[in-house]
Amino acid sequence: MQAPGGAQVESAGGCLPPDPEDIYAKMKGAAMRPRSEAEVSEAIRAAAGPLAIVGGGTRRLGEVSGAVVETGGLAGVRLYEPGALTLVAGAGTPLAEVEALLAGERQRLAFEPPDLRGLLGRSGSSTLGGVAAANASGPRRVQVGACRDAMLGLRFVDGRGDVVKNGGRVMKNVTGYDLVKLLAGSRGALGVITEVSLKVQAVPEAEATLICEAGEVAGLALLHAALKTPFDLSGAAWAGGRVFLRVEGLAGSVAYRAGALRTALAGDWRLADGTESTKIWRDVRNVAAFAGKPGAVWRLVVKPTAAAGIVAQLGAAQAIYDWGGGLVWLLTEADADVRGAVGGHGHATLVRSLPGMAQPLLPPEAPAVATLTARLRASFDPRGLFAGGTA
Amino acid sequence: MDMPHPSPAILSRRDQIVAGLRALLPGDAVIDDPAETRAYECDALAAYRCAPLAVVLPRTTAEVAATLRFCHDNRVQVVPRGAGTSLSGGSMPTADSVVLGVARMNAVLETDYDNRFIRVQSGRTNLSVTGAVEAEGFFYAPDPSSQLACAIAGNVAMNSGGAHCLKYGVTTNNLLGVTLVTMDGTVVELGGPWAETAGLDLLGVVCGSEGQLGVVTEATLRILPKPEGARPVLVGFASNEVAGACVSDIIKAGILPVAIEFMDRPCIRACEAFAKAGYPDCEALLIIEVEGSDAEIAEQLARIKSIALSHDPVEFREAADEDQARRIWLGRKSAFGAMGQINDYMCLDGTIPVSSLPYVLKRIGELSRDFGLEVGNVFHAGDGNMHPLILYNANTPGQLETCEALGAEILKLCVEVGGCLTGEHGVGIEKRDLMGVQYTPADLEVQMRVKDVFDPRWLLNPAKVFPLDASAGRRAG
Secondary structure (H helix, E strand, C coil), X not given: CXXXXXXXXXXXXCCCCXXXXXXXXXXXXXXXXXXXXXXXXXXXXXXXXXXXXXXCCCCXXXXXXXXXXXXXXXXXXXXXXXXXXXXXXXXXXXXXXXXXXXXXXXXXXXXXXXXXXHHHCCCCCCEHHHHHHCCCCCCCHHHHCCHHHHEEEEEEEECCCCEEEEXXXXXXXXXXXXXXXXXXXXXXXXXXXXXXXXXXXXXXXXXXXXXXXXXXXXXXXXXXXXXXXXXXXXXXXXXXXXXXXXXXXXXXXXXXXXXXXXXXXXXXXXXXXXXXXHHHHHHHHCCHHHCCCCCEEEEEEECHHHHXXXXXXXXXXXXXXXXXXXXXXXXXXXXXXXXXXXXXXXXXXEXXXXXXXXXXXXXXXCHHHHHHHHHHHHHHCCCCCCCCCCC | CCCCCCCHHHHHCHHHHHHHHHHHCCHHHEECCHHHHHHHCCCCCCCCCCCCCEEECCCCHHHHHHHHHHHHHCCCEEEEECCCCCCCCCCCCCCCEEEEECCCCCCEEEEECCCCEEEEECCCEHHHHHHHHHHHCEECCCCCCCCCCCEHHXXXXXXXXXXXXXXXXXXXXXXXXXXXXXXXXXXXXXXXXXXXXXXXXXHHHHCCCCCCCCEEEEEEEECEECCCCEEEEEEEECCHHHHHHHHHHHHHCCCCCCEEEEEEHHHHHHHHXXXXXCCCCCCEEEEXXXXXXXXXXXXXXXXXXXXXXXXXXXXXEECCCXXXXXXXXXXXXXXXXXXXXXXXXXXXXXXXXXXXXXXXXXXXHHHHHHHCCCEEEEEEHHHCEEEEEEEECCCCCCHHHXXXXXXXXXXXXXXXXXXXXXXXXXXXXXXXXXXXXXXXXXXXHHHHHHHHHHCCCCCECCCCCCCHHHXXXXXXX
């Protein structure tokens, strides 16, 4: 069959044996590894019970339940046009391969997907499909949006085994419903993503990070103030008693904006650039400070000015604030009432649970939203094959 | 353009339906006098008209919910309407439908600069959202060219774009939450003043669903700090190919202009005759605008200039002051008026991969000759969103049909090169019957199943987006 990029997709045939390195394959021993959309469709149509769709297994919430369908056989870059900032690749394409290809043209994924392997204790190799299905987005979200905002189109196979295309590979497209957004972050609940089309970004000439020591409340106030300036921040975070503000762009512009921020914001600021700046944001993005530390890890998406108050209610919890306070990573005891503290200011996902914790991983939805969500899931997946999809 | 025949059963219950609506709503909220409903017979796709059965203009979410519940229970179709500026017929009624207009719901409900959002009722106009926050140095980024008139409700329904979305994205990238009323009158809150949802992104699929999934009564919008300044340059080229290559090189170089606008020779000549902006008489013209402080603008323009000069332009014109900047934009901003001066025109909206630009322009030239109608091209080059303007004379019998046939060929061409039928205007009725060019029946079936979930009876704006034969079984239900 013909893929949108013009490349030939492999025809149906027997499934390959599972990748021996894949932890989920090891767990289940009998993972299916389809090599084409047609094989994905066959696997879904033939399924007798629940399926677990697995990319690299690096950012899944919770345990795998169901027969594993591993997407590594759906790999390969189908189209890359640096001049149009566009890349189309199979869902099983390793993220590292995509990032290396882009780096060769001095380009990158603007939404800088986090690598949560350290945090979650996983060892697999992250895939593009997994990034899309988790809507995995890093610190630059405050400037360029999330993974979903960079997704131009996709192909997927729904729970009926039907192959579906939505969106395309152009920057502006309002032709029909935007199922791309619906599938982004759907965590395998609606179908198996087989191909993703992305908008990419040129690596800017320069990057610099302003650093200032500050407590949580004062630090968050600095983040809010910084994001109200016209200086176009690409990162605004607080971690380990320090505020980090990142600016990127042409060298003169970076120097100008870093200087202007220093003038506008009270504090004893220091400037980091090059590898120091890169490491700061890699650590923020990957929640490196909580990797290997005991405790439950929560991911809160909240109204930024509510963040400090929420954390203050939780006593001993440790926090990392990203997205100007809009994203909070929390390291807590098992019995911390995180969702009670969040209240109506956003929502909390339990990304790393402790034995004995009974809370659902995903936050509850309002009844009217839950009804629509359940009906959508039943429509895309009438047999309930992906029931374990959103854990 | 086919529309479904109105239901005789509904038309025969007209008085009863109007009385039922009157019982639910304040006296001035229901309009059924044919002299007044005629004002709602079309939107900006004015070639097609049909007065509705009645018009309802609620002031609150509760009134919208009451209206929808009543129409749902009585199986009356509802056509939502923002400001009626749709270029694709998105709010065109049928004779047996009730138009639900949100124009009276235009209040600002909350502004929050620390969290950088504004919450408004959806009838508020796009430009007045910026108006509400600009004193604090903020703006709302999506800027469709109808922004003075168009409503946020329509922007959300159509996922509207604008000239500056190269840098800031379109509506969906700037929308944090909505209050949505589904056809059965259920009020649903989606999203909020935080970055994203943890469950399925229902907000993402509601945005751009052309008023078919629910009526948006309130919206939480991301606002941004206004840049310190902005300045355009104008670059003329001897060929479309070279202009296209220049756009590609600028994007590749990592410079992010807020806008890159492209005009071809027919359009340049029309604008020059109309607005006398002093444009060079050349094959292709780019207007590139950058933002920042004076020093940042100078730094970006220096890079753009060096890239442009490497492509041997016939002219590179910088703006030394505000007046010169205004003159650079003058012709582009009057392009539609200029073309309208020559004749009636139809504005297309396909998007293409930027790399296909020279080929597509060449083919459009050939198609224009084959169909005997002139086409001018003006478009957002940075993101490949084309607006070919087909000139025709509405008073010459058959010309509208020829124009539509040419338009369909151009849109098919856009899809053929890897693009799409519509970049920012929406499908509506205009491109409804071309959907099969871009999507397979299975692709469309899955989209229609989403409507089944939100509006199982297919009462909300049902004759839009999907080819009538594809949706026939559902609409009958």
